[in-house]
Amino acid sequence: MTTARLVVDQLGVAAGGFRLSAIDLAVDAGEYFVVLGPTGAGKTILLETIAGLRRVRSGAVHIDNEDVTRYPPERREIGFVYQDYALFPHLTVAENIAFGLRVQRRGEISRGVARITALLGIGPLRSRMPRDLSGGEQQRVALARALVVAPRVLLLDEPLSALDPQTREGLQRELAQLHRELGTTTVHVTHDFEEAAALADRIGVMNAGRIVQVGTVDAIFRRPASPFVARFVGTRNVFPGTATRTADGESRFTIDGVTLATATTIVGPAHAALRPEDILISAAPLPSSARNCLHGRITAITDRGMIVYVTVDVPPEFVAAVTRRSVVELDLVMGKGVYISFKASAVHIF
Amino acid sequence: MTSRINWLKVAFTLLGGTLLAFILWPLLNTIFTSHPHELWRTIIDPQVQGAILLSFYASAIATGIAIVTGVPLAYLLARHEFAGKGVIEGLIDLPIVVPHTAAGIALLMVFGREGILGKAFEPIGMRFVSSVPGIVIAMLFVSMPFLVDAARDGFAAVDPRLERVARTLGAGPWGAFRRVALPLAWRNILSGTVLMWARGLSEFGAVIILTYHPMVAPVLLYERFESYGLNYARPVAVWIILSALAVFIVLRLLARTRKQ
Structure with missing residues (x-):
């Protein structure tokens, strides 16, 4: 099982007119951590920075005690799933999923793809093109593509937001089950408290580029640390x-x-x-x-x-x-x- | 249901049709008033064949140079924000608006026998006046915007997050470019390439300043018109129009497959 502890230490990022300041996070190995915050809080930028897609102004990112702050994304062994899935439109489902194995020149591509498609129940979709898939199917493919390379940390950017309520509920259960089976350390960002409550081991509430409270679902729910958190969790x-x-x-x-x-x-x-x-x-x-x-x-x-x-x-x-x-x-x-x-x-x- | 006449549609059809007729009539007239025998005699004329072939391959070389240098430039323009980007984008389109004879003069100042680059290339035996390299640089200068603009639009239409995902999956910057950005922008680059090549073929103004001989097709046409008159020039014009038409049909087919 590949799973790792993720530590974000005093992270500062400036992206366009937007900034993250002094972000501290410690996500345990195998933990399902949800970053909860309103649109524009900087959640996606935080994830992209952990993935190495944005330049860090200050602070550090550690994966399993290894300082990866200066590593390019391809060396971090991170899985990333965007809100609208970002599947490669010119590749079939199987080619999308095989992408990581192929560029990393790992062997046994077809076996790896077969295993993960079976796990996510998308085996029959393998020769389809992304544009012919429903939202829920696309999301499963995006998850399979990220998970097939056995990342040390899985980053999910609003993975359920673009789905209709029914599909969403099903996929939410599937995410929980996948996490139980694979135990991959996961950071999931969302603006939906119910989604966070259903999935999270712990929640970090984010507002205006800062993490304002970290705690268990119950702690955040019962004992919000600020009027913002209180209102945001309903x-x-x-x-x-x-x-x-x-x-x-x-x-x-x-x-x-x-x-x-x-x-x-x-x-x-x-x-x-x-x-x-x-x-x-x-x-x-x-x-x-x-x-x-x-x-x-x-x-x-x-x-x-x-x-x-x-x-x-x-x-x-x-x-x-x-x-x-x-x-x-x-x-x-x-x-x-x-x-x-x-x-x-x-x-x-x- | 009452069907009323849409006068706007009628008026615009008439106005637009006038313009279409203005374009089509001379072209078709040139083609159809030429005698087939005359056309045949023209196309087996080695001078005509040589000029058309020279146009084709000089423009192909210019396009090749633009692919190697212009596609990377287009990618940078589509992906990055930097100071002076607007100026560079304006600069790229400048050759479209500068009179091409002026472009030829400007090139001559740099690549001519007394120009800095002209002198620099002299030792390796490359001259840009009255030579194929001269034709190539003239074509490159005036037709490069078509490729760079098309490629930039193609790259801009590729969601940058696709490349980011590719990076997280283990692809380096080159890998993400080759496996994601390039295949997705490929159609645009291809149609830009054809468009640039076609534009190069038709270049006259800049070429004639640098290189009269060897003659490209438009220069040959000009010479025959000036020296021998309309009847002698017309069949050459027909062949040039027909080859341009063929190129254009290929371009439209490419554009159509892109939509599918």
């Missing part, structure tokens, strides 16, 4: 305010005159984040001392199919995620007065 309720401590040692957080019970050691100006699915809506106050309970008025109802987002203005405005059934049962309509409740421990202060 926490709708992010409030600036002040964390204080009561005389008997309990922690409190004040937003615009509303005080919440929390469970934190932080004191001073901070942010509070609260996930919409952690908020309960009820017609009457819920009798429980462990909960925050506030009264407000419904100002917006957004239907997202399975779940419905209900905005309750206390003020400030809280967004709660409820099931469609609760909307009917509680008769939630615009302008109605309701109570929202949530545990002190659900409020993340940072």
